Amino acid sequence: MGSVKNCAVIGPGGQGGGWAAKLSKHPECKLVAVCDINEKRAKQVAAANGNCNVYSNVIDLFDKEKLDFVVIATPHYLHAPFTILAAEHDVNVLCEKPMAINLQQADQMIIAARKNAIKLGFGFQHRFELAHGYAFDAARGAKGELGSLGRITDFALQAKHYRSGVYYLTSSQVDPKTGVSAGQWRGRWETEGAGILINQAVHDIDVFQYVVGPFKSLSAHAATIAKEHALIEVEDTVAVSFTAMNGAVGTMTFSTANKETTENFYRVSGENGYVEVRNNMIKADTRYKNEEDWEVPFQHPPRHNLLENFIDAIDNDTEPMIPPEEARKSLEVIRAILKSVNEERTVYFPVKDTISYPTLHNVSRDTVLKAEDLI
Numbered sequence: 001m002g003s004v005k006n007c008a009v010i011g012p013g014g015q016g017g018g019w020a021a022k023l024s025k026h027p028e029c030k031l032v033a034v035c036d037i038n039e040k041r042a043k044q045v046a047a048a049n050g051n052c053n054v055y056s057n058v059i060d061l062f063d064k065e066k067l068d069f070v071v072i073a074t075p076h077y078l079h080a081p082f083t084i085l086a087a088e089h090d091v092n093v094l095c096e097k098p099m100a101i102n103l104q105q106a107d108q109m110i111i112a113a114r115k116n117a118i119k120l121g122f123g124f125q126h127r128f129e130l131a132h133g134y135a136f137d138a139a140r141g142a143k144g145e146l147g148s149l150g151r152i153t154d155f156a157l158q159a160k161h162y163r164s165g166v167y168y169l170t171s172s173q174v175d176p177k178t179g180v181s182a183g184q185w186r187g188r189w190e191t192e193g194a195g196i197l198i199n200q201a202v203h204d205i206d207v208f209q210y211v212v213g214p215f216k217s218l219s220a221h222a223a224t225i226a227k228e229h230a231l232i233e234v235e236d237t238v239a240v241s242f243t244a245m246n247g248a249v250g251t252m253t254f255s256t257a258n259k260e261t262t263e264n265f266y267r268v269s270g271e272n273g274y275v276e277v278r279n280n281m282i283k284a285d286t287r288y289k290n291e292e293d294w295e296v297p298f299q300h301p302p303r304h305n306l307l308e309n310f311i312d313a314i315d316n317d318t319e320p321m322i323p324p325e326e327a328r329k330s331l332e333v334i335r336a337i338l339k340s341v342n343e344e345r346t347v348y349f350p351v352k353d354t355i356s357y358p359t360l361h362n363v364s365r366d367t368v369l370k371a372e373d374l375i
């Protein structure tokens with residue numbers, strides 16, 4: 001066991017509340033503070049988790065507490081400025097997904113993390129599921145040679161994550177300029193950064209690009225279709241066709257609009273068979289293997305999860321499983337999709353991110369806000 005680390009949660013009102021509970025029980029962590037613009041909510045979370053200190057702005061948090069790491073669980077547009085602020089205070093960061101809302105922000109986070117030599121990890125917990133490692137080996141070979149599938153021909157990803165209109169309208173209230181209540185953050189380009197792509201499907205895109213990437217080019221269509229999503233700015237349905245660097249072709253479909261369909265899967269096909277990951281199960285038909293290779297259930301090894309991995313990275317001075325350069329990849333795919341939709345053309349990697357997308361719902365202001373601008 002490593003030394004006990006002082007930690008804090010920024011944005012404990014939602015998902016961050018789960019982090020506060022986890023950290024307050026962890027033998028190698030001491031939850032010393034929570035910080036949220038919703039002070040009432042922060043006080044409730046603090047009371048439920050050992051009565052740690054409460055802050056309502058991040059400048060005070062970093063000025064007053066001596067921290068080893070913070071978990072950032074705020075709306076997406078704040079991931080970059082808060083990570084950069086933490087790095088400037090030499091505080092390690094475990095940041096929720098997505099990495100940021102655009103590649104300019106992501107690159108500034110990488111620079112800040114590397115310049116200040118902090119550990120920066122991200123909330124892509126699905127990477128720890130063994131099914132994806134199995135699919136990776138079958139598709140690419142454990143050591144980068146061809147896997148058991150042989151030469152890959154095609155890929156398909158489907159990610160359906162139904163979200164009601166209420167989900168968007170009841171998300172917590174933020175104002176990107178003042179940090180005070182002025183409308184919900186989900187469903188807005190400025191604060192969420194996109195719709196299904198950046199919030200729900202970023203997990204699917206992360207594991208998919210890990211197994212099938214890197215991408216060479218893609219072409220996409222997107223729209224906001226569900227009636228109950230009439231008040232949101234961002235996309236609820238997307239279709240993408242793409243080519244991977246290895247020459248194989250593929251498709252991705254995403255939607256938050258299908259009430260009855262929540263099925264998520266991806267399939268990788270090659271000359272020798274296929275692997276399919278569906279509902280945390282893997283189905284493998286590599287033709288030349290045994291019957292036992294079918295439907296291998298995924299399991300979590302006991303200590304191998306996001307938090308343990310991040311703590312190990314601090315203790316052993318190693319990289320977390322999803323360092324910033326890796327977290328950037330799913331964001332690059334998302335930005336490529338949005339660029340393709342808005343410019344109505346095929347987009348090639350590496351992606352030159354666009355400052356704004358005027359044709360799709362007046363997309364996005366792409367500046368990196370400073371923490372001082374938010375309080």
Ligand SMILES: NC(=O)c1ccc[n+]([C@@H]2O[C@H](COP(=O)([O-])OP(=O)(O)OC[C@H]3O[C@@H](n4cnc5c(N)ncnc54)[C@H](O)[C@@H]3O)[C@@H](O)[C@H]2O)c1
Nearest residue numbers: 011013014015035036037038073074075096097123172179
């Ligand atoms: N890894 C996962 O599976 C997973 C699941 C759910 C959410 N998330 C991520 O967690 C993050 C939070 O999502 P959520 O659904 O909990 O949102 P939420 O709106 O429920 O919670 C966000 C909290 O941040 C607070 N906040 C807003 N501005 C702030 C500021 N300037 N300073 C301090 N606190 C501020 C809000 O008041 C709120 O309490 C997002 O990045 C989301 O994508 C990840």
